[in-house]
Amino acid sequence: MKNGPSNQKSLVRENNQKNSRMKPVVIVTGKNGQLGWELQQLAVALEEQYHFIFTDRTNLNLSDPSTIAPLFEQFQPNYFINCAAYTTVDKAETEKELALTINGTAVGEIARCCEKQHCQLITISTDYVFDGNGTAPYKTDTVANPVNYYGYSKLVGEQLALKNNPSSIIIRTSWVYSQHGNNFVKTMLRLMKEKSELKIVNDQIGCPTFAADLAKAIISMLHEIQSGNKHAGIYHYSNSGVISWFDFAVAIKKLANLPTALYPITTAEFPTPAKRPAYSVMDTSKIIADFGIGIPHWEESLRQFFYKGFRE
Numbered sequence: 001m002k003n004g005p006s007n008q009k010s011l012v013r014e015n016n017q018k019n020s021r022m023k024p025v026v027i028v029t030g031k032n033g034q035l036g037w038e039l040q041q042l043a044v045a046l047e048e049q050y051h052f053i054f055t056d057r058t059n060l061n062l063s064d065p066s067t068i069a070p071l072f073e074q075f076q077p078n079y080f081i082n083c084a085a086y087t088t089v090d091k092a093e094t095e096k097e098l099a100l101t102i103n104g105t106a107v108g109e110i111a112r113c114c115e116k117q118h119c120q121l122i123t124i125s126t127d128y129v130f131d132g133n134g135t136a137p138y139k140t141d142t143v144a145n146p147v148n149y150y151g152y153s154k155l156v157g158e159q160l161a162l163k164n165n166p167s168s169i170i171i172r173t174s175w176v177y178s179q180h181g182n183n184f185v186k187t188m189l190r191l192m193k194e195k196s197e198l199k200i201v202n203d204q205i206g207c208p209t210f211a212a213d214l215a216k217a218i219i220s221m222l223h224e225i226q227s228g229n230k231h232a233g234i235y236h237y238s239n240s241g242v243i244s245w246f247d248f249a250v251a252i253k254k255l256a257n258l259p260t261a262l263y264p265i266t267t268a269e270f271p272t273p274a275k276r277p278a279y280s281v282m283d284t285s286k287i288i289a290d291f292g293i294g295i296p297h298w299e300e301s302l303r304q305f306f307y308k309g310f311r312e
């Protein structure tokens, strides 16, 4: 395993503590990403119940999937929550091999290791597996047909996860934002402070996901599985409600009380290297039914974002 010595030592120290307490071991990848960071916040209150090990790319680099099996052998996790991903959608059009390794091959290898060690995998995927031609919310069994390479690489990850370990749980989410990291909300706030007017795409429809809400949902799922109730397969999670990026920007402007003039434009007027699905709304009823998860409306969660405060 290509770990830096100090990182390896700190993970080993954490693991020794776990052995003495015999708590279920939960590995979470992508600790510095939006979702990984939110899970770190929640893990603090759960340390009596679970032993969390958070990794970043210095102690588990998914661009080299051969490093995954040694990590499993060393820590023997009971749960593996994969929040790490290649997420730069436009760059994936040119960095195809890297995107496919991280989002596809590595997820397949994680699932293989989970199967071997009876570890429950929860891995995160995306609404971008859909082509955007739908007119009603996508069900978890709606046929996937990605229109960009990022979506394709994530779909390969889903397929390998289920092929190598049918007990895998895949959570597709969409339009993720958090106080931590880069996202549409923070970009809008920055641009609204810099510019007197902005043009925002109004013909891509979807639903934002506040990473703090998704992190809470994942912890609920963890408790449910830990209590002995088995679930597997594909789930959808986003906040409730349906909006365009323009609608989202209008709400951000209102809550931030900024004077910037906002104008709706079409996708054709804002070309990007990667094509985006026009209609990206997912049906979340399965995760609600199977796990009893309550999903806040996007407006309520956006208010929470402002209430909690954020780093520029």
Ligand SMILES: NC(=O)c1ccc[n+]([C@@H]2O[C@H](COP(=O)([O-])OP(=O)(O)OC[C@H]3O[C@@H](n4cnc5c(N)ncnc54)[C@H](OP(=O)(O)O)[C@@H]3O)[C@@H](O)[C@H]2O)c1
Pocket (backbone or CB within 6 Å): 029, 030, 031, 032, 033, 034, 035, 036, 056, 057, 060, 061, 062, 063, 082, 083, 084, 085, 086, 087, 102, 124, 125, 126, 127, 154, 172, 173, 174, 175, 176, 177, 181, 182
């Ligand atoms: N963001 C969205 O709008 C969105 C929408 C739909 C689905 N999703 C999915 O939701 C999940 C969480 O997304 P997010 O918004 O939290 O992503 P994010 O903020 O971009 O974080 C991604 C994380 O992956 C890590 N990572 C990237 N390459 C890696 C590598 N080679 N080895 C190990 N770690 C690596 C990053 O590490 P560094 O911090 O070192 O870069 C970062 O911590 C991902 O599966 C993503 O595909 C996201």
